[in-house]
Amino acid sequence: MGSKSEPEAEPESDPAAVAQRLREGMASGVLSFPLTSLRSDGSLDLESYRSYLTAQLATGPGAVFPACGTGEFFSLDEEEYRGVVRVTVEVADGRMPVVAGVGYGWAQALRFARIAEEEGADALLGMPHYLVEASQDGLVEQVRRIAGGTRLPLIAYQRGQVTFDAGALRRIAEIPTVIGLKDGHSDLDRLQRLTLAAPEGFLFFNGASTAEMQARAYATVGVPAYSSAVHAFAPEIADAFFSALREKDDAAVDRLLRDFYVPLVELRDRVPGYAVSLVKAAARLRGLPVGPVRAPLTDPGPDDTAELRRVLTAGLKLATELRRTA
Template identity: 35%
Template sequence: MGKNRQAPNGILGFPVAPLTEAGVLDLNGLEANIDFLLDRGLTSIFIACGAGELHAISNEEYRSMVEVAVKKTKGKVPLYTGVGGNITVALEQAKISEELGTDGYLILPPYLIDPSQEGLYNYLSEIIESTDLSAIVYNRDNCVMTTETLGKLCEYPQLVGFKDGVGNMETVAEFTHLFGDRLEWINGMPLAEVTMASYMNLGYNSYSSAISNYIPHISALYFEALKNGDKKVSKEIYGEVILPIHRIRKQKKGYAVSLIKAGMKIVGLPVTTNVRAPIAPVEEEHYAQLKEIIEKALEKYPVKISTTN
């Protein structure tokens, strides 16, 4: 391939786009978000993706977010950006990502159009081949790939990963069987911890964790329990933390983003609960429910403070 294209794996960190009370992008808040994820041991950073409200930021804001992420992650963990939507804008974002020195990008679905597989291949391949950065395709919404389409995309050395946000286990099993170690397989389902046990059985060893923005040590504890076959710990965390948060998340569309910001505010990170339209903020009732879950979780699973000098 000519260059090291080691795909990110493990628990992947997806920072938000912190906004002030006036709705202005807060780069200091973003720095704090990234520092928090790095300090808690997340294995990579994905900036300006779905959780980072890619749909609602300008390319100027995009560049600023990427610049902050590059400064914070340089030499520490892989840094990926989000690109997608309008093909012209996606290509501009890919160039910005390359110019600023990121490792790669996650390609989000095309804007509005429900494409044929030919059109989908053209969209993804044009972005993939536009730079020499590593690329991850995201199987979700109007970007659901067939075996043939993914197989053709695998001919590009830039393609290093496949993120699934559909949950069709028959297709997931077929993909991992056919393409095996060619790609890193990433669980991108809503609140990925909910389905991670099933995905691991099919060869998935990575996932994007929304709750890692506020309780990353609990996500890590759960993941380790799954890998080690510790059913007692995994069942307790699943029942006491993961499912209750997931039930709140399902109450309203857009909570995939706004509930993250609520959790971050609850644990004391410098972020407001502001989001940009068309995402709606978390309702007070749901905020209170999330706060109770997090407080109980932190009481039972406290953050271990390192005593190393």
């Protein structure tokens, strides 16, 4: 572990350079939020994770975000987190930025941030803090504390109880190592105000659940980049949607939304936590070595799994058709 902290082993941490790599990646592919592989008893399976992640990254996403929401960060202890970040950095091998999730209160977030530094991550995603509501001053101070305790660039994430106003956004954007904001609220009026308040070059991306459903709307306020949970189990579908959106092929976008994404979201909305559980179940249906979810999440039952299989089959068939006609 000691060699990881020596200067020659450190990743590129210049905020402007990392931001530029992320900007280029966002323009070229979806942002990948991989699942974390677990055994049937719930223990971490890094060998399976390496196999799964190797296949995921071979599809060429714009960046990879390990140990975030889809990766069940909320259920990982610090040593498990270390293993996930380490394997991700090894598999990515410099081909794309690695942005590791950190969260809870700022003190705990910094414990994860230091692990991410040691294991060679390029940047951090600061996920919403735990439990309490907070003022705008408190939200800014939370970001400031995390950013001030690590040399890695930081992307803030507004979702749940975290919502920045334009004034707070300007304040966090003044922090030298804060390079962007991930939005999970889908309040486009507020988001437009934030993009207008931000300095030039500040990164924004759509982090709504099943972000493709709102990708066109986000693009209208200047936020075309998005994360894709679908990439975690069906990169063929995620890439087909990304290509259709980039090429402004509205007919293909509509077909993918109507025949795959809308049925997936309708199934997702049946049970709390399905935003992650269904993703993992879909990956298992494809034979990917990801295992079950951890409590408090629950895996879908037979009926929902059968419906998921039908939705997935339709999506893969459509992605194949679109690829043939491209």
